[in-house]
Amino acid sequence: MKTVTFTIDGKIVRADKGQTILKAAEAAGIYIPRLCACKDLVPHGSCRVCSVRVNGRIQASCVQTAAEGAIVESETDELREYRRNIIDMLFVEGNHFCMFCEKSGFCELQALAYRFGITAPKYRLLYPKRDIDLSHPEVYLDHNRCILCGRCVRASQDLDRKNVFQFVERGCRKRLQVNGEALSDTDLRAADQAVSACPVGALMRKRVGYAVPVGRRPYDEVPIGRDIEKKGEE
Amino acid sequence: MISTGSRHRKYTILPLTRVEGHGKVTIHMNGEGEVEQARLHIVEFRGFERFILGRPYWEIPVIVQRLCGICPVSHHLAAAKAMDRIVGGEHLTPTAEKIRRLMHYGQIFQSHALHFFHLSSPDFLFGTDGTAASAFEAPAEQRNILAVAARYPQLAVQGVMMRRYGQEIIRATAGKKIHGTGAVPGGVNKNLSLSERDVLLKEAERMLEWARGALRLARDFTMDHLAELIPFGSFDSNHLSLVRESDGALDLYDGVLRAVDKDGRKLVDDVNCQRYLEVVREEVRPWSYMKFPFLRELGPEQGWYRVGPLARMNTCSFIGTPEADAAHREFMELNQGRPNNVTMCYHWARMIELLHSIEAIRDLLDDPDLQGDDLVVSGPRREEAVGLLEAPRGTLFHHYRVNRNDEVTMCNLIVSTTSNNEPMNRAVTKVAKDHFTGRKEIPEGLLNHIEVAIRAYDPCLSCATHAVGGMPLAVELRDASGALVDRRVRDAV
Ligand code: SF4
Numbered sequence: 213m214k215t216v217t218f219t220i221d222g223k224i225v226r227a228d229k230g231q232t233i234l235k236a237a238e239a240a241g242i243y244i245p246r247l248c249a250c251k252d253l254v255p256h257g258s259c260r261v262c263s264v265r266v267n268g269r270i271q272a273s274c275v276q277t278a279a280e281g282a283i284v285e286s287e288t289d290e291l292r293e294y295r296r297n298i299i300d301m302l303f304v305e306g307n308h309f310c311m312f313c314e315k316s317g318f319c320e321l322q323a324l325a326y327r328f329g330i331t332a333p334k335y336r337l338l339y340p341k342r343d344i345d346l347s348h349p350e351v352y353l354d355h356n357r358c359i360l361c362g363r364c365v366r367a368s369q370d371l372d373r374k375n376v377f378q379f380v381e382r383g384c385r386k387r388l389q390v391n392g393e394a395l396s397d398t399d400l401r402a403a404d405q406a407v408s409a410c411p412v413g414a415l416m417r418k419r420v421g422y423a424v425p426v427g428r429r430p431y432d433e434v435p436i437g438r439d440i441e442k443k444g445e446e
Numbered sequence: 447m448i449s450t451g452s453r454h455r456k457y458t459i460l461p462l463t464r465v466e467g468h469g470k471v472t473i474h475m476n477g478e479g480e481v482e483q484a485r486l487h488i489v490e491f492r493g494f495e496r497f498i499l500g501r502p503y504w505e506i507p508v509i510v511q512r513l514c515g516i517c518p519v520s521h522h523l524a525a526a527k528a529m530d531r532i533v534g535g536e537h538l539t540p541t542a543e544k545i546r547r548l549m550h551y552g553q554i555f556q557s558h559a560l561h562f563f564h565l566s567s568p569d570f571l572f573g574t575d576g577t578a579a580s581a582f583e584a585p586a587e588q589r590n591i592l593a594v595a596a597r598y599p600q601l602a603v604q605g606v607m608m609r610r611y612g613q614e615i616i617r618a619t620a621g622k623k624i625h626g627t628g629a630v631p632g633g634v635n636k637n638l639s640l641s642e643r644d645v646l647l648k649e650a651e652r653m654l655e656w657a658r659g660a661l662r663l664a665r666d667f668t669m670d671h672l673a674e675l676i677p678f679g680s681f682d683s684n685h686l687s688l689v690r691e692s693d694g695a696l697d698l699y700d701g702v703l704r705a706v707d708k709d710g711r712k713l714v715d716d717v718n719c720q721r722y723l724e725v726v727r728e729e730v731r732p733w734s735y736m737k738f739p740f741l742r743e744l745g746p747e748q749g750w751y752r753v754g755p756l757a758r759m760n761t762c763s764f765i766g767t768p769e770a771d772a773a774h775r776e777f778m779e780l781n782q783g784r785p786n787n788v789t790m791c792y793h794w795a796r797m798i799e800l801l802h803s804i805e806a807i808r809d810l811l812d813d814p815d816l817q818g819d820d821l822v823v824s825g826p827r828r829e830e831a832v833g834l835l836e837a838p839r840g841t842l843f844h845h846y847r848v849n850r851n852d853e854v855t856m857c858n859l860i861v862s863t864t865s866n867n868e869p870m871n872r873a874v875t876k877v878a879k880d881h882f883t884g885r886k887e888i889p890e891g892l893l894n895h896i897e898v899a900i901r902a903y904d905p906c907l908s909c910a911t912h913a914v915g916g917m918p919l920a921v922e923l924r925d926a927s928g929a930l931v932d933r934r935v936r937d938a939v
Binding site: 311312314344346347352418419420421422423424425426427428 | 500501502504505508509511512533620621622625626627628630631635636851852853
C-alpha cells in the first residue's frame with residue numbers, strides 16, 4: 213500500500229494513501245476533536261468540529277484525505293476558538309440540562325465542552341420547543357438533546373440496513389425525523405447500531421437511566437481524546 | 447400601594463414584593479388597634495410539577511433534586527421510593543435499603559448540623575452566657591456565626607466538620623455531594639466500598655460526641671429559659687409524621703402515617719403512604735400561592751398540623767437508638783408525656799434527631815450488607831405510586847402517575863414547608879399579638895422576633911438560608927380597612 217507523508221502541527225505523520233487526515237492523526241496518537249465522525253461510519257463532514265487548516269485552507273479533517281507534503285494545523289488558538297464556538301452553539305441550539313441528563317459522563321458533546329473548558333453558555337440560550345418520543349417500548353428519542361450529527365441516520369442505513377431516520381427541512385429548521393408517525397412505527401431495535409451511535413442523550417435505551425454511578429462513567433476520569441493521545445505517548 | 451381617586455383606584459406593586467428571597471409578612475389590625483392576624487406570604491414555585499410531565503420516570507429522582515437546593519437528597523429519595531413502586535421493586539434488597547438509609551441519615555445530619563451551627567447556636571450561646579438579657583435578644587452583632595467562631599472557635603469548627611461529614615456520606619452513597627444519582631428505581635447504583643466505609647467509620651465516634659454536645663446545648667438553653675420560651679410563638683396543634691410500621695418508632699426513611707392532636711390522641715394511625723389522599727387534603731387561599739394542607743377528617747379549620755422534628759417527637763412512640771431514645775423521654779417529660787406544643791422546642795427536637803441520625807449512621811457502617819452486590823429489584827409494573835419520607839424539615843409527599851410508555855403524566859408534591867405553612871402563620875400571628883398589639887409603627891425588634899419564630903421551623907425558603915440576624919424580611923402593618931400604616935424592610939445581611 214502506498215503511503216504519504218505530511219505534518220500536523222509540525223509533527224511528521226504517515227498515512228495510507230486515501231486515508232483521511234483525522235484517521236491518520238488518530239493512528240499517530242494525535243487527537244482532533246470531532247462529533248459527527250464515528251468509527252465504522254462513512255464520514256460526512258457536517259459538524260465541522262474537526263476542522264483543521266490544510267496548507268492554509270480550513271477543511272473538515274474527517275473527509276479530507278491526507279496529501280503528500282501537506283502542512284496541517286490543528287491545535288492553534290484560532291482553530292481551538294473556532295471549535296469551541298461550534299460546541300457552544302450546539303449547546304444553546306438545543307435544550308441541554310446536563311445536570312440531570314442520563315447521558316452525562318457518557319456524552320461526547322459534554323466531554324468536549326469539558327475538554328474546551330466550557331462551563332457556561334457563551335451565547336443566548338434559544339430554548340427551542342422540542343418533543344420527546346417515548347412511544348417505542350425499548351428506545352426513546354429526545355429531540356431536545358439532538359445535535360443533528362446524522363450518526364443515527366448513517367448507522368441505520370449503512371450498518372443496520374434499515375432506514376429509520378432521516379433529516380427534513382434545511383438550515384435552522386432542519387430536524388431529525390423517524391420513518392413513521394412515531395418511533396414505535398419503525399423497525400428500530402434497542403440493539404441497533406443506530407442507537408449506540410448517538411453521541412449525546414438523544415437516542416437512548418429505555419430504563420437504563422443512571423445505572424453507572426457518578427465517578428465511574430467513562431468521561432468522569434478520562435477526558436475525551438485522551439485514549440488517542442496516550443497512544444502517541446507510548 | 448393603593449390610592450383611591452374619584453373614579454380610579456391605583457395599584458402599584460411595591461418594589462419589595464418583587465424582591466426575590468424576602469420573607470414578606472403582613473400584620474392586620476382590627477378597629478381597636480389590636481392584632482387580628484399576621485400572614486406570611488410565600489411564593490412557592492409550583493411550575494416544577496408541570497415541568498416534569500412527559501419525562502421518562504427514571505429521570506425523576508435526579509430531576510426533582512433541583513426543586514430545592516436545601517435538601518435535594520430528600521426529594522431524590524422520595525421520588526425514588528415512588529419509582530420503586532412503579533417498577534414493582536418496592537421491596538428493596540438489604541443493601542439498597544441500607545445504602546439509601548445511610549444517604550438519608552447523612553442528609554439529616556448535615557442539614558440539622560447546619561441549622562444548629564449557622565442558625566440557632568448564636569441564640570443558644572449568647573442567650574445563656576449572661577451577655578444577653580433575654581434568650582434571643584443577644585445584641586445583633588453577636589447573632590451570627592462569626593461571633594460564634596470568635597468566641598467559641600471549637601464549636602465553630604465542629605459545626606463545619608459535622609456538616610462536611612454528612613456531605614461525605616452523601617457523596618459516598620450518591621456519587622456527589624449535591625445532586626447525585628445514587629437512588630434508582632428499585633434500588634441503588636452503588637454499594638459502599640470498604641475504603642469508603644473506613645473513612646466514615648474513623649470519624650463516627652467524634653461526630654457522635656459532638657452531636658451529644660449540641661444536644662446538651664439545645665436542651666440546657668431550653669430548660670434555662672423555659673418561662674420565656676414556652677409562650678413564644680406557641681400554640682396548640684396537631685402533629686403528623688411517618689412512624690415505623692411495626693411499633694411506632696421514629697423512622698425518618700419509611701413507615702406509616704400517624705397524626706396526633708395537641709393532647710396526643712391519635713387522629714390518624716397506621717395509614718399506608720399509598721393512601722395519603724384519604725387523610726390529607728390541601729386548601730387554596732386567595733392571598734397565598736402556597737397551599738394549606740389539612741387532615742381530611744377534621745377539615746381545614748381544625749385539621750392543619752405541624753411536621754418536622756417537633757412533630758416527630760410528638761408522634762413517635764420511642765426512638766430506636768438508645769441515646770436519642772433517652773433524650774426523647776426527657777423531652778416528653780416536659781409536658782408529662784403529652785405532645786410538646788412549644789414552637790421553640792423545635793430546636794431541642796432537632797438536636798435529638800441529630801443524635802439519632804449519627805447513632806444510626808454508626809450502626810449502619812458496621813453492617814456488612816452495605817458491601818453487598820445485589821442492588822436493584824423489579825417486579826410487575828404499576829401506573830401510579832406515592833413516595834413518602836421524613837425530610838429534615840418534615841414529611842415530604844411525592845405522588846406520580848406513569849403511563850405505559852414510561853412517561854410521567856401526573857405529579858403532586860407536598861413539601862414540608864407547605865405543611866408548616868399554617869403553623870408558621872400561627873407562630874407569626876402569636877408573636878405579633880404578644881409583642882406588638884396597640885402599636886402604630888413596627889419596631890425594629892419585631893423583625894428579629896418574627897425571624898426567630900419562622901426559623902424554629904427551619905423552612906426551606908430562600909429568605910431562611912441567610913445567616914441568623916440576616917433574614918431578609920419585609921413586614922407591613924395594615925389597619926382594619928386594609929390601608930398600609932407602616933412598613934419595615936430588612937435586607938439580607
Ligand atoms: S446530551 Fe450531552 S450535552 Fe446534552 S444534556 Fe445530555 S449530557 Fe448534556
